[in-house]
Amino acid sequence: MLDRSASIEQFIRENGITFHADQSQGAVPSDEDEETANRPWQLSVIPFVMGSAEWNVLSDGLVQRTHLLERILVDLLGEQRLIREGVVPGELFWANPVFSRAYHGLEGTPQKLHVTATDLVRGVDGLWRVTGDRTRAPSGLGYLLENRIVMGRVLPKLIRRSNTRRLASFFESLREHLQSLAPQDRSNPRVALLAPPSGSYREFEDTYLARYLGLTLVRGSDLAIRGGCLHVKTLGGLLPIQVLWRHISDRRCDPLELDPASNQGVAGLLRCVRHGRVAVVNAIGSVLAQTPGLMPYLEQANQFFFGGSLQLPSLKSYWLGDPQQRAYVLDHLDSLVLRSAYTVSSQEPIDTTRLSQQERAEFLQRIEADPGQFLAQERLAYSSTPVWIGGQVKPQRVALRNFQLIRGDRVEVLPGALARVGNDEMELSRSPVSGQRTLDCWVTSDVPLGKHKSLLPSGRNAIKLRRIGDELPSRVAEHLYWLGRYVERAEGISRLMRTTLSRLSGEETTEMAAELPRLTYALASLGQIEPGYAVDSFVAGLPNLDQVLPASVLDPEQPRGLIRTMQSVMHNATAVRDRLSNDAYRILRRAFRELNQPASASGRAVSEGMGYGEAIERVGTLIVDLLAFAGVTSEGFVRTHSWQFLELGRRIERADQTCDLLLTMLCPATENGKAICEAALEITDSLMTYRSRYLNLVRLAPVVDLIVTDDTNPRSVLYQLDRISDVIEKLPAVEGPVRLDAIERIVLDMQYQVKLADPYQLCQTSDDGTLEQLGKLLRGIAGRLPELSDAISAHYLIHTAATQQLTGTGR
Structure with missing residues (x-):
């Protein structure tokens, strides 16, 4: 164990596997915060193992929830029946600082969500619950893949003997899906990954995913709209981009119609989307579906659209903008934790039991002044898992981030997750890049697995041979x-x-x-x-x-x-x-x-x-x-x-x-x-x-x-x-x-x-x-x-x- 743990640390160090987080404040970036400090990635040698029976139940719940989020987003950006018929309060969005009228009515592709993530915890009662959804541009997918590659080198025989389900087929499906979204030239379209500026907390992951999937990594300064189409500026001129997988905030995509101070996107992108000239993944405006304040209403929304209950329930949540829910929260304040209702925040939830008398009074004044900005959630004791730390096996709390790919009417769930561990629930309540140690998540099978699927193309489509290219931004x-x-x-x-x-x-x-x-x-x-x-x-x-x-x-x-x-x-x-x-x-x-x-x-x-x-x-x-x-x-x-x-x-x-x-x-x-x-x-x-x-x-x-x-x-x-x-x-x-x-x-x-x-x-x-x-x-x-x-x-x-x-x- 010591030797293999040392091998993991050496591999991470030599390959520069890092993430970015603010070491001084212990905070991590939110959807709107990009630049932070560099820190090394941490991976424990002991994996988090899940059997097929438990995984199948969890996977079914993730598929149902992903369909629901897609349907909700299509409605919010279109007819808005949920709001008109009182299923979801409109104030939750009209007062939301991330909402923009420009998101509404964007045509583009009929499908709005493509890659989503779900944050899960398992209580000590053995039941899984969702603590949050990520529908804008969920982070962690590259780190999850890197964890598996590292473990595959350190424990190759054990992974195979355990019949651990492989991840390559999910990434192959992801690449095929991105290519299929191209408005034209679907045989070999140019798919670009739009990353935040250098120094972002996503820098390693974006580079890693672009290299692994064969995508063109671009930043806002590389892009230009000409003739109503999106192009990348290269030494040889402008080259068209058919599909843009964006990893920047919605409001920063287009300074012409959204945030005029942004230099991360490109002016005219929304107009380009409206005319169907480029496919953007996920759709601009998808941030609305991950609004934390939406969680108390997901059960009602599922009843409204599909009938029946959610197989994978959310952590009990209460939006303080609703008078009845606010009254309950104020009566049970010390048994709940509170967080932002509008945006995914990098801060720890507020635990009123840890506040001084003066801090508590000031916090209650903030709730009274603007109750709609707060969401309360139940306290839940997370289950533990064994972790190798300092030469010993120790129990630590665990949380998962699962990833889903929507391909039309079908949802593919990645057979694994980014597993994070920490000393307590508050430590795990933040982003996957908040500094906790991670584990490779193995979904094992009772029977041997089939033939390994590679990311190499089938070779059926002819491609023009080239010696040199001008595609250098x-x-x-x-x-x-x-x-x-x-x-x-x-x-x-x-x-x-x-x-x-x-x-x-x-x-x-x-x-x-x-x-x-x-x-x-x-x-x-x-x-x-x-x-x-x-x-x-x-x-x-x-x-x-x-x-x-x-x-x-x-x-x-x-x-x-x-x-x-x-x-x-x-x-x-x-x-x-x-x-x-x-x-x-x-x-x-x-x-x-x-x-x-x-x-x-x-x-x-x-x-x-x-x-x-x-x-x-x-x-x-x-x-x-x-x-x-x-x-x-x-x-x-x-x-x-x-x-x-x-x-x-x-x-x-x-x-x-x-x-x-x-x-x-x-x-x-x-x-x-x-x-x-x-x-x-x-x-x-x-x-x-x-x-x-x-x-x-x-x-x-x-x-x-x-x-x-x-x-x-x-x-x-x-x-x-x-x-x-x-x-x-x-x-x-x-x-x-x-x-x-x-x-x-x-x-x-x-x-x-x-x-x-x-x-x-x-x-x-x-x-x-x-x-x-x-x-x-x-x-x-x-x-x-x-x-x-x-x-x-x-x-x-x-x-x-x-x-x-x-x-x-x-x-």
Whole structure:
């Protein structure tokens, strides 16, 4: 158990399985709250097991409830018979802040709900009850799938021996259903998953589902309405989207008709839906069916539409907007808990028994002022399940989130659930991403299961063969471009750090190491140490470099430091995780995690921080990891536009770093050039090549040739410019504020300058002892590289700027 539990933790850590929640407040995002902090996912090694007999009863109840919610939503967005005939009070919706008139009368597809979730608990009496419904865009489906994949690797034989029902058939049905909703081109439609902005609590799950189901992951800035149809903006132009699986709030889907401050959706989406040009899953307005205040009326609604009682009852609930129900609640206040009646909230329910006398009085005043905003529910003691925690089996309360797929008149229930455990009922009363430990839910069968169903297509439909595509959104291209730049920047910083630290820890004193002042200037230029270290008159008043430099490796306060640079690497890598291979992402995760390990205190006081040896080892390990990432992307990335923008970022950054380094190391006057040249060769990873060509004879001209003008050296300036030119030739010729030929001219001009340069002339010293010609060349290249970067951004990435509001004012 210990070994398997450790394997689960390692798998989660290496694959970056995370969710987002507010650690400081213990709260989790609601439907309207998106951005939160990152936290690791927790999965217990012991599964939650349910036999076929119990599951079949539960499944039948879920099917009946899902049909009811679909019927209710169709009615609320259409005839509204429930309200007109008094089954459900209209005030529950008219006063609801999530209600909008724009939801009513949207035609689109006749079916409104497609993917729903039901939150369930089992009382100590053994009966299951529903604590809430999720009909907007229920979260947890991706985590449920990931839990099963993890457990399948840790306990593969046990899962098979237990005849555990598989999940793949549900996801196959989901993919087929999404494709079947396309208004046209149903053989191979473009289905997109609309995710909230980067940093959302859904970020990992959305990326995971998009990759697993083969969907196009998009955000609001990627979308555009043209000719009444929805399109994704790519480098090659606009490409139509037939089906949009949205994971953003209803009111944020269309700033033109809903929230004008929203930049998560696209203006004109509702009009596009009305004309039947795109299918939206779930329907815009589906949030109404998950209104908590609706729960007291579901039994009556089922009687109204279908007759009979619900097989799967709700937790006893009371809406305080109803005078009779409010009177009951006030008389039994201490035996109930209260929550928001209008929206699914991230907060724990209010337990009046935990309130002080003053807090209780203030809460009663809130109820009197606006009773309709509250829903009261019975207290229920949840059943327990065994959980492996801290090397022991302990009982904890358990709650489930089940998922359903509606396909016309048929409801498919996923054979399992996202099982959550906690210390008490209040802890489990919040969202599945509120931080509780999870279990994989196994639905077992008494008989062996049939043939495994795969997500691979049948292959009956012919598909046009392709070699390269333009389906790269500009937002993704921007993140890939900056990922390349930050990865290269981190490697450059690490190489400079390692070279400097090795000199500081060597046998020679700092006064004898002629190259050390140049290395110090280079570090200051890159923002790794205080700029004062580059000014001789300031150095005397600053701490010794041998004390400052090792500590700077782990200093998160340095804006341009190694830690902050790797944070930028992970930000961009996470934003394009669906475009990176699992191996590439795992390498970056590992590099970031190992760099951020606390400094060991072996042989030193903790206050002394990191020593030379550990600092050198830390940056050396980072270099190896970044080289592994470069190798994986070089050998594993198909040469599409994704690879081209990653490559552009890497090459521009490497050229920029090399120019800055040589301006600092070689151009100033010096008396002892050998040590400085060797340091420059070491930082640029060219020392081995130099010695294979010239042995130990160090001269300035061959050093300059190797690092600047040698087009066969992958680290030279000219090599970077050649690769940049090759990539730009393959980019699509789209319209932009800067013409593509203007970008090409910038590159050609830099190539022309370097190719015409004579290394021997570049090494001629001027009257003041400096390499004036080399400095002029490098400053010219370094000055044009930002111009090139800006031109590329303006031509291909311009739409990623902040979206302007169309109407209204921001809130």
